[in-house]
Amino acid sequence: MILRRVLIANRGEIAVRVIRTCRRLGIETVLAVSGADADAVPARMADTTIAIGSYLDVDAVVAAAVAARADAIHPGYGFLSENPRLARACETAGVVFIGPSAEVLEAAGDKLAARAHAVAAGLPVLPGGLVSAGAGGADGADGAGVEEAQAVAGRIGYPVLVKAAGGGGGRGLRVVRDPADLAGAVEVGSAEARAAFGDGRVYLERYVAAGRHVEVQLLGDGENVIHLGDRDCSVQRRYQKLIEEAPAPRLGETLRVGMRAAAVAFGQHLKYQGLGTVEFLVDAGRSEFWFLEVNARIQVEHPVTEAVTGLDLVAEQIAVAEGRRLRLSQASVRLDGHAIECRINAEDPAAGFRPSPGRVTSAVFPAGPGVRVDTHIQAGSAVPPQYDSLLAKLVVSGASRAEALDRLRGALARCEIGGVATTVPVHAALAADGEFAAGGVSTEFLARWLGRQTRPVRDKNG
Amino acid sequence: MDPLTNEDVADILALLDSLPYDEFDLETPRFRLSLRRTPGGWTQSTEVHAAPGGAAVGRAAPGGPALGVKGPLPPSIGGDGTFTPVGGDRSGAGEADEADAARGEADAARGEADAAGGEAGGVEGDGGSGDAGLVVVRAPLPGTFYRAPRPGAAPFAEVGSRVGADTVIGIVETMKLMNSVPAGVAGVVAEFCVTNAELVAQGAALLRIRTEE
Numbered sequence: 001m002i003l004r005r006v007l008i009a010n011r012g013e014i015a016v017r018v019i020r021t022c023r024r025l026g027i028e029t030v031l032a033v034s035g036a037d038a039d040a041v042p043a044r045m046a047d048t049t050i051a052i053g054s055y056l057d058v059d060a061v062v063a064a065a066v067a068a069r070a071d072a073i074h075p076g077y078g079f080l081s082e083n084p085r086l087a088r089a090c091e092t093a094g095v096v097f098i099g100p101s102a103e104v105l106e107a108a109g110d111k112l113a114a115r116a117h118a119v120a121a122g123l124p125v126l127p128g129g130l131v132s133a134g135a136g137g138a139d140g141a142d143g144a145g146v147e148e149a150q151a152v153a154g155r156i157g158y159p160v161l162v163k164a165a166g167g168g169g170g171r172g173l174r175v176v177r178d179p180a181d182l183a184g185a186v187e188v189g190s191a192e193a194r195a196a197f198g199d200g201r202v203y204l205e206r207y208v209a210a211g212r213h214v215e216v217q218l219l220g221d222g223e224n225v226i227h228l229g230d231r232d233c234s235v236q237r238r239y240q241k242l243i244e245e246a247p248a249p250r251l252g253e254t255l256r257v258g259m260r261a262a263a264v265a266f267g268q269h270l271k272y273q274g275l276g277t278v279e280f281l282v283d284a285g286r287s288e289f290w291f292l293e294v295n296a297r298i299q300v301e302h303p304v305t306e307a308v309t310g311l312d313l314v315a316e317q318i319a320v321a322e323g324r325r326l327r328l329s330q331a332s333v334r335l336d337g338h339a340i341e342c343r344i345n346a347e348d349p350a351a352g353f354r355p356s357p358g359r360v361t362s363a364v365f366p367a368g369p370g371v372r373v374d375t376h377i378q379a380g381s382a383v384p385p386q387y388d389s390l391l392a393k394l395v396v397s398g399a400s401r402a403e404a405l406d407r408l409r410g411a412l413a414r415c416e417i418g419g420v421a422t423t424v425p426v427h428a429a430l431a432a433d434g435e436f437a438a439g440g441v442s443t444e445f446l447a448r449w450l451g452r453q454t455r456p457v458r459d460k461n462g
Numbered sequence: 463m464d465p466l467t468n469e470d471v472a473d474i475l476a477l478l479d480s481l482p483y484d485e486f487d488l489e490t491p492r493f494r495l496s497l498r499r500t501p502g503g504w505t506q507s508t509e510v511h512a513a514p515g516g517a518a519v520g521r522a523a524p525g526g527p528a529l530g531v532k533g534p535l536p537p538s539i540g541g542d543g544t545f546t547p548v549g550g551d552r553s554g555a556g557e558a559d560e561a562d563a564a565r566g567e568a569d570a571a572r573g574e575a576d577a578a579g580g581e582a583g584g585v586e587g588d589g590g591s592g593d594a595g596l597v598v599v600r601a602p603l604p605g606t607f608y609r610a611p612r613p614g615a616a617p618f619a620e621v622g623s624r625v626g627a628d629t630v631i632g633i634v635e636t637m638k639l640m641n642s643v644p645a646g647v648a649g650v651v652a653e654f655c656v657t658n659a660e661l662v663a664q665g666a667a668l669l670r671i672r673t674e675e
Contacts, residue, residue: 355603365507
């Protein structure tokens with residue numbers, strides 16, 4: 001079916017991003033907004049808005065789509081984007097869910113199920129296990145849960161990583177080195193996972209300290225699955241990605257080809273429909289990689305893939321949701337040049353990256369060749385404390401990584417965001433760092449780099 | 463309505479590059495785009511205007527959601543619409559909320575002073591009550607205050623609980639991050655100033671602790 005009106009069940013820059021593609025395709029947009037977002041930029045851009053209490057409320061989102069007579073729901077990323085209940089509720093209500101099927105979301109969203117599928121598809125995995133304690137059900141289950149967590153961790157071997165079972169994005173992640181800290185980490189990780197995904201289950205996995213985080217972008221129509229190249233997301237602080245780039249630098253052709261093939265095999269095994277990402281942990285030195293998880297949604301960092309492929313990934317999502325076959329063959333996907341994305345967050349790097357909600361007083365961004373800014377803020381925008389801290393994504397591209405980096409340095413110098421503290425100065429300092437410029441850093445890089453800064457990285461705007 | 467796309471801006475810049483202009487402003491009823499030439503390259507700033515003459519936003523009524531045209535929120539909307547960050551202007555809040563906001567701002571001012579001096583939640587003597595033994599624990603950040611580690615679990619502390627300086631008395635969730643709030647001082651919890659799951663401003667009083675000599 002041709003989609004004529006789409007309800008966007010999200011906020012922030014991704015809401016703006018989806019509205020832009022819908023407008024280009026002649027699709028009407030209805031934006032679901034919470035009270036805090038009713039006058040935000042996405043609400044001003046959408047054709048219409050409809051109030052919902054929470055972006056995590058499946059019934060409210062589906063009721064809003066039905067009331068607005070929307071043909072489809074685009075869930076963006078985070079919130080309900082990977083929630084199979086939403087996909088099923090859409091099916092019941094006769095609304096198209098722009099994303100994979102409920103079955104695939106169940107397989108992808110549950111860490112244990114995803115691992116089992118990865119193994120079945122022939123992908124290497126790290127040892128791990130689910131802890132039911134995080135489900136946070138009846139009182140009194142706590143003791144048993146802690147014992148279970150300790151048993152799983154003992155089997156895997158410390159250090160272990162505590163992860164949210166119900167979603168990706170780095171929420172609820174914690175490293176536990178000492179068995180005495182396990183119970184607390186499981187509890188807090190579970191609370192964060194519930195806040196972010198509405199699912200408090202946690203999963204334990206062996207922790208690899210110095211790996212790289214490389215992911216492969218998939219696009220499938222349920223039968224055919226292709227990859228749209230890889231991305232490196234190793235520059236992370238507490239498992240939150242700060243910088244992403246495409247393609248992954250200094251990976252080695254054997255490893256790159258192997259990972260792309262593994263991701264496609266996984267997608268074919270799941271009969272993947274829509275846009276998805278297979279995340280890998282990579283030991284580049286030993287040319288080894290392990291399956292981490294699959295993100296069954298559009299990702300924050302999708303613009304770097306768009307920059308090197310020339311594709312509009314939201315448009316491809318919509319085409320698949322309309323029931324079309326893939327319009328692209330693997331051979332027709334051309335990867336050109338290099339792109340780097342910086343996440344500009346409302347966090348104060350001079351104060352330990354403390355969240356910095358408030359009101360934006362000025363928002364000046366760079367413009368020019370090879371520069372793209374995806375944002376939902378402008379002078380006067382509120383940055384509410386209820387939601388995550390992403391303010392803008394600065395995406396630069398060039399014929400080579402060196403050219404992209406050069407553009408990045410100039411572009412960051414032209415960013416002036418006032419009213420809230422931002423991560424711009426961290427990006428500027430990183431862009432000038434020799435180790436980052438060399439490429440191929442691992443996930444422990446940023447913490448080490450922050451540790452060796454002699455002065456706190458301050459915002460020139462205050 | 464859309465401001466211009468990145469491609470539109472790129473086209474305009476390509477044109478401007480061949481012209482002797484350093485500033486470009488485009489104003490439509492829907493948005494304003496400002497481009498400036500700086501020594502390092504072009505900058506852009508956009509202002510998307512609010513829809514003119516908007517009446518009421520479509521909102522979920524008891525019988526189900528209704529679709530409406532865009533505009534400012536009606537004053538009665540609840541849920542997460544009632545909270546405005548510190549320093550933000552506040553439209554359509556009820557009287558009680560305004561009182562809360564005023565208190566929150568006063569609290570915030572103290573909270574900032576606390577933050578400048580120390581790391582986590584502020585702790586201070588309760589000068590107002592004249593009770594030197596009562597210490598206020600304040601929110602280190604704006605966000606949602608939780609008394610328990612997760613829904614249904616036992617609270618970290620109750621009135622009458624004995625706490626140490628490092629005892630966690632609650633969590634403030636800010637931008638999806640859980641920030642544990644330690645008591646900061648040893649004593650007995652005298653009272654909670656906010657309820658569970660309440661939105662609090664930075665520096666808002668969370669609870670009072672009676673210290674022991």
